[in-house]
Amino acid sequence: MTTLTASPALAAYEQLAPVYDRFTAGYDHAGWIDGLLRIAHAHGQSGLRVLDVGCGTGKSFAPLLERGYDVWACDISPAMVARARMRPDVDPDRVLVADMRDLPALGPFDLVTCLDDAVNYLLSPADLAAAFASVARVLAPRGTYLFDVNSLATYRAGFAARATFERPLAAAVCRGETTGAIEPGTLCTASIEIAGRRGRRRVSRHVQRHHPEGAIRDALGSAGLACRAVLGQSTGAVLHADADEEVHTKLVYVACLAARTTTREGVSPR
Numbered sequence: 046m047t048t049l050t051a052s053p054a055l056a057a058y059e060q061l062a063p064v065y066d067r068f069t070a071g072y073d074h075a076g077w078i079d080g081l082l083r084i085a086h087a088h089g090q091s092g093l094r095v096l097d098v099g100c101g102t103g104k105s106f107a108p109l110l111e112r113g114y115d116v117w118a119c120d121i122s123p124a125m126v127a128r129a130r131m132r133p134d135v136d137p138d139r140v141l142v143a144d145m146r147d148l149p150a151l152g153p154f155d156l157v158t159c160l161d162d163a164v165n166y167l168l169s170p171a172d173l174a175a176a177f178a179s180v181a182r183v184l185a186p187r188g189t190y191l192f193d194v195n196s197l198a199t200y201r202a203g204f205a206a207r208a209t210f211e212r213p214l215a216a217a218v219c220r221g222e223t224t225g226a227i228e229p230g231t232l233c234t235a236s237i238e239i240a241g242r243r244g245r246r247r248v249s250r251h252v253q254r255h256h257p258e259g260a261i262r263d264a265l266g267s268a269g270l271a272c273r274a275v276l277g278q279s280t281g282a283v284l285h286a287d288a289d290e291e292v293h294t295k296l297v298y299v300a301c302l303a304a305r306t307t308t309r310e311g312v313s314p315r
Contacts, residue, residue: 177268
């Protein structure tokens with residue numbers, strides 16, 4: 046068993062869980078998942094057995110269930126998992142509390158997803174390497190790993206100390222707390238202040254690290270994974286073939302086991 050340091054994501058999402066679905070009510074997860082599946086299929090993904098890592102309340106795996114996938118899911122937050130287990134058509138025994146750096150031995154999976162910037166909660170190179178190695182252990186030989194990370198543009202717009210915006214539906218105020226310039230690799234902090242009963246307010250504090258593409262490619266390689274593609278994503282879950290950290294809100298990575306990237310003749314299979 047890997048010895049893991051405490052993750053700030055646990056405390057953050059234990060606080061956010063009661064309002065998370067309202068907080069993200071405007072997100073088109075179904076349309077987003079459809080677009081991501083098209084990308085995965087274009088890079089050779091097949092098979093229906095899926096593990097959704099960092100599943101939250103299940104909004105990321107619900108469209109997969111609707112499309113006939115055989116879904117397992119996990120999240121570090123028990124409060125988020127409790128809500129995910131209540132999703133229609135999900136087997137609650139297949140939604141587990143687990144740290145992405147030490148996934149349970151449930152594989153092999155044809156597709157592993159890790160969405161909604163969960164990878165940015167990995168705060169050190171060792172965390173990143175451990176998470177990718179954990180995915181490599183459960184990924185099928187011809188499986189696909191699909192994940193997203195926040196861009197520099199997102200951190201500068203939402204995590205800088207001057208950034209403040211409200212989510213009226215969730216009765217929440219989001220405040221950036223990162224002082225100084227936000228450059229590649231910066232550790233960023235933001236808080237979400239949530240209105241509670243009797244005027245009480247709870248604070249969900251989110252600590253993330255921006256991961257430059259080079260760092261991600263290196264960590265994938267150290268885990269025995271290979272990057273097949275990097276796409277940009279803009280508001281509305283619109284995907285772009287050329288990723289731009291300064292323009293797009295997210296970068297989407299497609300990876301696979303390194304052994305899959307070449308045949309005996311050294312030609313990438315399609």
